[in-house]
Every structure is written in structure tokens, then in C-alpha cells.
Amino acid sequence: MDGSTLQSPQLKNHSILVEFILLGFSDVSNLQELLFGVFLIIYLIIVMSNSLIIIITRTDPSLQTPMYFFLGNFSFLEICYVSVTVPRLLTNLCRQDRSISFMACATQMYFFLVFGATECFILTAMAYDRYVAICNPLLYPLIMNNRLCIQLAAGCWLSGVPVHIGFTYWIFSLPFCGSNQLNHFFCDIPPVLTLACGDTFMIEILVYVIALLVVTIPFMLIFGSYLKIISTILKLPSATGRAKAFSTCSSHLIVVALFFGSGIITYLRPKSSHSARTDKFLSLFYTVVTPMFNPMIYCLRNKDVMIAMKKFLLRCIML
Template sequence: MECTGQNSPLGNQTALVEFILIGFSDVPNLQGFLFGIFLIIYIIILMGNSLIIVITKVDPTLQTPMYFFLGNFSFLEICYVSVTLPRLLADLCRQYGNISFLACAIQMYFFLILADTECFILTAMAYDRYVAICNPLLYPVIMNSRLCIQLAAVCWTTAIPIHTLFISVLFTSAFCGCNQLKHFFCDVPPVVQLVCGDTFMIEILIYVIATIVVTVPFALILVSYGKIISTILKLPSATGRAKAFSTCSSHLMVVTLFFGSGIIVYFRPKSTHSSGMDKFFSLFYTILTPVFNPIIYCLRNKDVMVALGKFLQKWTVL
């Protein structure tokens, strides 16, 4: 069934039991190629982030708050991408994307929780850099192991009650008529488009939640880096300024990729939403950020590169 337009409460009232993920069916000749590309990307994400987790755990020089949060971030990236990519690979392989109503709700639930956790962990990493650069003498006292564990716990748990409420509201709404999701996973915008009738309250809830879990963390990161940059520019040594900037640039690149694409998708007016553009920008915050994470943090961080070299040398000898 070809779907046209927004669902109407006056249309077909048959309750939906499944959705059809359209995914990349508009390019049928590229299904095999896309499967190969996404499989390679998934393997790189798993291997790269797993390697960061291991070296931040075993190398004594990386037992600092910055690398504690980096290890958390890498583990999160593995979980985050595993919510969407295996399903996408299966759909590309079998060339159809039927997903049950319950499976769609579960996928969206874990995707949103992990996406919001990423926002919070990136904020915690920005705070760590702020303390390290703006209050270096107090850094060991402020960023002690107890605070790091508490911050990590808050990051991992805060989104759970928020999205338990949201998923309950969204998936108890009436769905009727069209069941085609013009996306490669159960993201919020395409699912909301299939809700019957007025979605005003759902959209208000989306904006409120997005403000809490995206806008506020992003604003805190901007404030932190405003103060960091101001402090760095006051350093008398050019070498010191370069070193301080190098410890922050990797994090800023990841923040820009993740928040930039997410804000474009979730804060655009509904009238400007396009399935093609939504899929394009979704690739950034669902796939490209996790694959760039190990590359950015390894290639732009001398400590990680040295630790990685020692780790690989040790295992090569064995």
C-alpha cells in the first residue's frame, strides 16, 4: 500500500500490528553495496571502541577522569549503534523491513535512552576539561573517583524515566491507515507522522524533552568551552595553548557532529520535515559519530596513541 499524506482519524481505523521500514528501498540496486558498507562500519565501530575501552582500563597512564569518561563513551557507542545497525543489516539482507509494533517501541525506547545518555556523557566530559584547564590545581580534588562514578551513574540513568513516559504516551496513541515508516529505524519523527489525528500534545512533549536532554546539555557544553577558550587564550606559552587546545579539539568535533545533526532533525518545524533529509542527518548521529569516535580520539590524542602502541606491541610479542 502506497501511503499518501498524514493519517486521519476518519481513515482506516484498523489497529496496526506492524510497521514497514522503507529504509533504502528507493535504491534497490544498491542494497548489496549498502549492506557491505554498513557491515564494515559496524565492525570498525565494535573494534575501535572496544580497543579504547581496553586500553583505558589496562594502561596505568590512562587512569584519569578524562579517560574514565572516554571509556564510558566508547561502551555507550557500542550499545547505541547496536540498537539500529544490526536490524538495518538484516533488513538490507532480506530486502524487506517489517517490524512489529512492540519491537518498534522497544527499539525507539533504547535508542532514545542511549542517545540522551550520550548527550549527558559529552556534557560530563566538557565539565572535566573545564575543571582541568580552568582550575588545574583543584582538579585532583574536584574530579575524584567518587564524583566521576556519580556523574557516570547520573548520565546512564537520567533518561530512563523520561522516555518511559514518552514511549508510553506515543505508543498508546491511535495509529491507523498507513504503516510505512520512511526511515531505516524507528525514529521519533517518522513514527509521529503515522499517529492518527492531532499530534500537537505529542509534539509539545517532544520539544520539552528535547530541550531538557539536548538543549540544556548543549548550552552547558558551550558555556564550558567558552570559559575554557578564554582561559587558554590567557596562557603565556604558545606550547601550553596548543597542548590545551589539542586536549579539547577531539571532544568538540564529536559534539559538533552529534548535536548538530540531532538538533537539525528534532528541532525543525514539522512542515519542513523530509524523509530523505531525515535519513541523511540520522546517519550522522546514529552511525558516523560512533565510527568517528575512535578515529578522532586516537589520531588526535598522543596519550591514547602511545598507550595503543604499547598495547599492540605487547600482544604482537605474545
């Protein structure tokens, strides 16, 4: 896609931009090699740990339940999610040319938004699974059958696709006729909008609307589910039963808090409070740090996953 096809006709007399320059962490030029090493190690940890979870949830007979079906989907999503931003970040850290074309920037933003929306929906589906398991345990096998699990997973993966196609196209149809230096390490919405020289009011309103639909509503559904879950757990007569019920939910709850907390702060805080440094820090948190901790949270706090992982690693060593 040529940059000129993305510009409004009334700005033909302006200098048309055809690419952006991702500044990334160029303000700490003396730390480029260190940052490259750190992000490379983090990326490898994310890919390998999530791949391991996918393998054991697919192959271990004790993990063939809806909860681990969604965990396998979530782990695959995490690999896709970080692969949208981190490889480009690593490339930019080890080369002088940090340019990114309009098409590449739009593509990166689109997949980042789609995978981010999918993560919100999958976390919501996982909360619903825990709600049914704890609040309606006798009906759990009937409600959370294979057909419903596949439908929920497919809905999570596909729901954000059409919305974000139109949204991304609208953003990159704005006129960009000033600086092409994007003060970020990937093509996120706030830094891209700061470079637009047209009226971005409607886009900003749409950002809040989509954030409400994709982030806030799923978060409220999860919050409501956990109110019911906690209420049910507290009514259990056995302390052991309460502890076991809490342990099956705590990992998911921690992941929800980390992901939704940083996402809500990034996209729903007032525009006046945005700064490039803060945006980059928050983006690092939910694009790199949280995905790195998610497998650890799910593994270390889940005995079934730990047992399955030990069995798998022992089989690999014995081969």
C-alpha cells in the same frame, strides 16, 4: 504487546495496525548488497575501535584519569548506541520481510532515545572535566575524585531512563490506523508520528520540551564551559602551554559539534521542513557516521591514547 492494547478506545472501528514495515533504503533496490557491505564494515569498525579504546583506558596505567574514565564510558555507549539501529538495518537489507512489531519498534525507539540522551549527558560531563582541568588545575585532583566521576557517570546513564519510558509509551499509545509503511531505517520519532491518525500536537510539543532538556541545555552548558576554557587558555603565557591545552579539548569539541549539530537540526527544526529523505540522511549522520569517526578523532588527536594503543597492539603481536 499486542497492537490492539496500544490503541485508543474511540478508534475500535478502524483497522488496527500490529506492525510496521521499515522501508529503509528500498528506493535504491539495486544497491542493497553494496549498502549491506558498507554498513557491515562501518559497524565492525565502530565496535572494534571502541572496544579497543575501552580496553586501553581500563588497562593502561597512564590512562587512569577522569578524562579517560569518561572516554571509556563514551566508547561503550557508542557500541550500545549503534547496536540499537545498525543490526536491524543490516537484517532488513538482506531479507524481503522488513516488518517490525509494535513492541520491537517501541523497544528500539526507547533504547535509541535513552542512549542518545546518555550521550548528551556524558559529553557534558566530559566538558566539565576539561573545564576543571584547565580552569582549576590545582583543585582538579580534589574535585574530580573517583566518587564524583562514578556519580557523574551513573547520573548520565540513568537520567534518561524514566523520562523516555513514559514518552515512548505515550507515542505508541497513539492510534495508528492508516498505512503501516515507515519511511525510515529505524523507529525514530518523526517518521512514527507521521503514521499516527490521532492528534499529535501534544506529543510534538513534548518532543520539543524533551529536546530542550536533553539536547539544548547540555549543549549550552558545554558551550559555556568552552567559553571559560578558551578564555583561560588565551591567558596562558606560554605558546606551548596554550597548544597543549587546546589539544586536550579539540577532540571533544569536534565530537560535540558533530553530534549536537545533527541532533539539533533533526529534532528542533520546524515540522514543515521535515522530509523522509532529509530525515534519513541526518539520522545516518548521527547514528552511523559520527560514531565511526569518534574513535578516530579521539585517537589521532590524542598522543596518550596513540601511545597506549601502540603498546597494547605490540603486546598482542608479541603473544
